[in-house]
Amino acid sequence: MEFQDYNPLEGKMYEVMNKDGKLTKKEDLPDLKKDELLYLYKTMLYTRVIDEKAISYQRQGRMLTYAPNTGQEATQVGSAYAMEKGDYLVPSFRELGAWLVRGVPLKNIYLYWYGNEWGSHMPEGVNVLPISIPIASQFSHAAGIGMANNIKGENNVAVAYVGDGGTSHGDFHEGLNFAAVFNAPVVFIIQNNQFAISVPRKKQTKSQTLAQKAIAYGMEGIQVDGNDIFAMYNVTKKAIDKARNGGGPTLIEAYTYRLGAHTTSDDPSKYRTDEEVEPWKEKDPLLRFEKYLREENLIDDKWVKETKEELEKDVVATFESIENKSDTxxxxxxxxxxxxxxxxxxxxxxxxxxxxxxxx
Structure with a gap:
């Protein structure tokens, strides 16, 4: 796979596995061992379980406003798994799967959404920046980290995330421009989940794709099926390797869908119909990956059931340890x-x- 083969101006989207879990590009199947594949699936499932529990806790008045990730697990887990230990993750607020891959403890994540800022206090050696709520500020931060890496002669790469709505903010463009001009080792990922709260993507920009915005800044851009974990891993790894070797930044548009609400304060039924959401449920990234693993005889009903029960117990125990502790x-x-x-x-x-x- 070469970036130039997927010119975003031509409307091409990169994928390896379709919605039915079938490989469409067998030659691009990443060289991942069985334990790695199971880890990726388990992390995606963990993300889904954490989400379900967090929404339940918030509805019960036991947690503050929460931003769900359901439907975007492959974008997050696949891209983060392509990073190396010293690389920097620069998140917005909807990167749960990426946090887990990069070593952020669930306790920290739940502490943050519980209203305790110490949730943003990362363990030693975990190169993950705190949540930054101002939209697209992540791209300026990542560009700065990349420029600093060049000045210090370090070989690390910054990977930053933003939503589709963030492409309409000034920091998005400033971050891309600085990173390109100074050849900073940065990978910019747009989680295009089709909505910025209640505003659909088509009302934010006339660009055919979001990936093509890279062209104006002199960097490569590519649109990827964000519900395909193999595609996300391949593209992000290639972009990271390029950046680490002095090739400069890349803009990745992960084409996905937010199956749930923007946050637990949002009611998506006010601005979209169930008929619109239904087709995307068939493209569920977790279900897609599960179909592939079942076809390869790597998992079965018993394994999935026991794994989910184990993860649920862990999530409940973690939250209760926070809830039963004294307030901040x-x-x-x-x-x-x-x-x-x-x-x-x-x-x-x-x-x-x-x-x-x-x-x-």
Whole structure:
């Protein structure tokens, strides 16, 4: 597979496996061992279980607003698995599968959505930036990391994610431009799930594809079937290898679909119909990969059932360990931001503590 063979201006989309789990490009099947394939499937299933439980907890009033990932697991897990240990993951807020692959503990993820900023405190050696809610800010951050890698002579690559709506924000274009001009080792991934909250992609841009936006900045761009884990792995790995070897940045459009709501504060029935969603359920990335693994006799009903039960127990235990712990200390909210708290922030903290104690 060569990027130039999938010119986004020609409307070509790269895939290896179709919605029925059948290989359409057998020659492009990645050289992954059985344990790797099972790990990828298990991580996608883990992502789905975490999502289902988180939505349930939020509906019960036990968790704050949550951003579901259902339908986008292959985009996230496949791309993150192509990264190497020293590479940097620069997420937005809907990259659950990528966080898991890159070593972010579920406890941290649930802490964040529970309202505790310490969830963004990554373990030593885990090169994952905290969630950045401002849309497309991730691309500027990733470009900066890539430029810093060049200056320091390091051989790491930054992989950044944004939604389709992010392509309409200034930071998206600034990040691409800086990365291209300075030949920064960055891979930019658009999770095109067809909606920016309630706004469909077709109302955001006249571009035929989002991948073609790369052309204006002098970099390669490619549109990929984001529900095909093999395609996502292949393209991201090729882009990462190119960046690591001095070939500069790449823009990947992962063509997928958000099966659920934008967040648990959103009601998608207000802006799309069930008839629109139904065909995408047949393209479910988890179901697609499962069909392939079953056909290869790598998994069966018993394995899937036992694996899901094991993952569910882990998720429940992790959340309960957070829920049963005391709430965040007020001081932590202020201390978290700086190694040494500046005087003005310390003053604000003391004023707030005095207020809580009944002071004026």
């Amino acid at each position: 200390e007020v001081e932590d909210i202020f201390k978290y931001h700086f190694e040494t708290m500046p005087p003005q922030l310390e003053e604000q903290m003391n004023d707030y503590l005095e207020f809580l104690e009944g002071g004026k």
